[in-house]
Amino acid sequence: MRIALWFVTFFLLFTLTVSPGPTMAAKTDHFEALKRFSQVLDMVESYYVKPVTRKELIDNSIKGMIEQLDPHSTYLMPEDYKEMQEDTSGKFSGIGIEISMDQGRLTCVSPIEDTPADKAGMLPGDLILEINGESTQDMTLMDAVKRIRGKKGTTVNLLILHKESNKPEEVAIVRGTIPIVSVKTQSLEDGYLYLRLTKFHESTTKNMREKIAEYQKSHTLKGVVLDLRNNPGGLLGQAVSVSDTFIDNGIIVYIQGKDKANRKDFFAAKNSNEVKVPLVVLINAGSASASEIVAGALQDHKRALIVGERSFGKGSVQTIVPMADGSAIKLTTALYYTPNGRSIQAKGIEPDLKIPFVAPPKDEEKAMRERFTLREKDLSRHLENGDKSKKDKDLDAEKAKERLERDNQLRMALELVKSLPKLKQIK
Structure with a gap:
């Protein structure tokens, strides 16, 4: 009976917090539901064929209730909640x-x-x-x-x-x-930076801005290819600040829950780290959540050309509610919307230019080609180049060439980012 009273207290507090006062009929329905739950709880505890504790029954009841709502709502046991915190820290x-x-x-x-x-x-x-x-x-x-x-x-x-x-x-x-190394860079050509974000962790924006600044020390930045393919998302705040690096003002994303009056907008703000060069963004079916927020914001602001394949379509907001015993409830409370009011949920972001990924030749075919390709550096006792900086540049250029050879979407993105200034002049 004590458990039933606990559920009554929790339910009434929750109702008073998030909704208008219920009618008497609604209150009666609530109490009837809780009474039925208490009866089932007592019956299972008394007659189930194997011993089962009341705590197990309560935990499983909460777990089942939350996880039947949608694929992203869940009940986190203390050890699960701890693991999730470790995940977002990188x-x-x-x-x-x-x-x-x-x-x-x-x-x-x-x-x-x-x-x-x-x-x-x-x-x-x-x-x-x-x-x-x-x-x-x-x-x-x-x-x-x-x-x-x-x-x-x-x-x-x-x-x-x-x-x-x-x-x-x-x-x-x-x-x-x-x-998780969430930011990777590569100079594709002099002045054209390949910027790969693998996930949105606590330090993603900071690391990204540092990488851009480091590149600008030795190059005049002419364009950026932002690769969000197979990026499953992460922290909302990082999606906003990454977008803010390329957008100077206006809405980046807004979230809307059950109550239309509780809409929350996230805005861009002028900052010293703003990047204004031409921008192409790569997405695919593995780009989800925070990745879709960034792609959607850049697309609606006409700040970037979105290239690749339709994104995953995970446009819901989960709120983590810690409980007193160390567990937590991860509950879907709202949906994401792009600046123009498009819902990402189950639709994803459609690229401006659809280009399917074409898998490169198999490794054995590539190895066979390389086997019969002879260069000076392959000859025994060849003379080393004494210019270390030149060797480093040559190695970087070779890596960029290899990356472009095996990635048709990236090759197109590079050509597009180089052409964007000319296309704008035509308009």
Whole structure:
């Protein structure tokens, strides 16, 4: 009975906080529902074939209630909440994959770049059918996360089905500590910077601005290719500040919940780090959440040309509510909208220029070509170039060339960012 009273107290406090006072009929319905819950709780506790504690029943009841709402709302046990906090700080143990529930199927949103999952060949849209031989059919999202994560050096076996395949394949992935380097750069050509964001962590904007400033010390910045492909998102505040780096004023994104009066707008502000050069943004089906906020804001402000494939479409806002026992509730409370009022949810961001990714030749074909390509540097006892700075530049240029050769979307993005000033003059 004490549990039932606790639920009554919680429910009344919650109702008074978030909604107008209920009518007497509504109050009666609430009490009837709580009475029914208490009866079921007592019945299971008394007659279920195996011993089960009241705490387990309550935890599972809350878990079931929250997780039936949508794929992103969930009940976080204390250890789950702690892991989630470690994740957003930029370091955790596992295989480096963002997963979601799509129509009851465990789906890979995106493998995080340079992690065990990425190196094992996992792709956005992969269905995870089994984890260590156990079917994921009736598994909750948090249960799946628990089973996939584990101590560094241990192995998790996944049965996956690629999007374009008819036959599942088993992949053994060795877990590791995943330090997320969320910002990577490469000079594509003199003055044209490739800027890759792998996720939106606490220091992403700071690191990104530092990388841009560092590049500008040795180059006159002429254009930026911002790569958000396979970026599963992260912190809202970082999405806003990344966008603010390229937008000088106006709305970046707004969120709208059940109550239309509680709309919250996020604005750009003039800052000394603002980048005004031509900008092309790359997105694909693995670009989700915070990535879509950035792409949508830049597109609506006509600040960038969006190139690639339609994004994932995760446009809902989750609020974390910590509980007294160390657990937390992750609850969907609002939807994201672009500056022009477009909802991202289940629609994603459509690129201005649709260019499907074409996979490069297989590694063995490339290796065969390189095997029969002879250069001075390949000759035994060849003379070294004494100019270290030149060697560094040559190495950087070689890396850029290789990156462009294997990425048709990036090649197009570079040509477009170089052409944008001329296209604006035509207009």
